[in-house]
Amino acid sequence: MEFTIGGRLEVRITPADVGKRVSVRRRTDGGGTGVEFTDVVGVLTSWQSGVVSITRKGGESVHIVESSLVAGKVVPPAPARRRGPAASFEELAAVTARAWQPVESEALGDWRLRAAGGFTRRANSVLPLGDPGLPLGEAFGRVRRWYGERDLPAYIQTATGAEGAQEVLCAELERHGWRREVSAEVRIAALAPVGDREAEVSAVRLSREPDAAWLARYQRFSTPGPHVLRVLGSGPSVWFASVPGSGDAPDAIGRCVVDGRWAGFMAVEVAPAQRRRGLATTVMTALARRALDEGASAAWLQVEEDNEGARALYDGMGFTDHHRYHHYRSA
Secondary structure (H helix, E strand, C coil): CCCEECCEECECCCHHHCCCEEEEEEEEECCCCCEEEEEEEEEEEEEECCEEEEECCCCCEEEEEHHHEEEEEECCCCCCCCCCCCCCHHHHHHHHHHCCCCCEEEEECCEEEEECCCCCCHHHCEEECCCCCCCHHHHHHHHHHHHHCCCCCCEEEEEECCCCCCHHHHHHHHHCCCEEEEEEEEEEEEHHHHHCCCCCCCCCEEECCCCHHHHHHCCCCCCCCHHHHHHHCCCCEEEEEEECCCCCCCCEEEEEEEECCEEEEEEEEECHHHCCCCHHHHHHHHHHHHHHHCCCCEEEEEEECCCHHHHHHHHHCCCEEEEEEEEEECC
16 A cells, blocks of 8 residues: 655545545554554544544454554545445345344334344344434434333444445444444355256255244244244245255255345254255255246355354355444443
8 A cells, every 4th residue: 555645654634534444554563673564444433532543344443543643545445346246235234134124123213223022133233224313322322222121132233344334333332332242244146156056956945934844953043932933034035945854853954035136045054964065055056046036146145254164155155245244232
């Protein structure tokens, strides 16, 4: 990253650039080896009391003492991806929300408060797309009260790493004492290559509703109740896949929601004794073919950052990172 003008390092950012993507260079202690320099790229999320805060695309906040800056400038958004479908953050945020809907919701300005009896953070968190219609401190208080009335922890779901995402909101949540608990990657891919993979899909059973066997394999089905089935069944066009096994539960399961050009894959799980046999690929291939029949052309999924096995599988299927989402919990 080139910072110089006429051979001189210059800091060309100011507090007025909060909300923009920047690249900065700062002095660091070399630990006895002299002065060293470190570069940071991300969204400038605050500049207060001599401290500059930058949120990287992964959601990590870096706090820099202003006096240690030696260079800095505003940089353009990250280059558009050359693989997979084009997609804005706003489009994907709406699509992913429709695929996992709450039992109860309420508007707070442009924000959406969601609850489903505590079944998953996604269905029991605020989707903050836009302006809450209140100063943030008041909005956070309203959120805490709304979830408290339902005996649920207060969560707000945010996103980083894409143009138009919510790095500034992440910084404000941290400033108000909210703590990030879980982060996940939202990945996208062209759908046809997923459906075109060589896989024996004749054993895969597809249905519109999850039966008792499907639920027996689903790891998150620890608190059965109508709210769980409501969430699982929500979405424009929902499909459940299973590969029967020798026991009561299938060897593998999956869920897909078709929504216009998008097919979203969720709940892809394989029995521990049946792993490394390609069953996850088989389930996704069968679901992808059904989604292609319904006119979808693009795929998305969410995977937690520490799920190395799933990330390797999705890498091999052509999925690439689009952005990351995070759940912040009120202290």
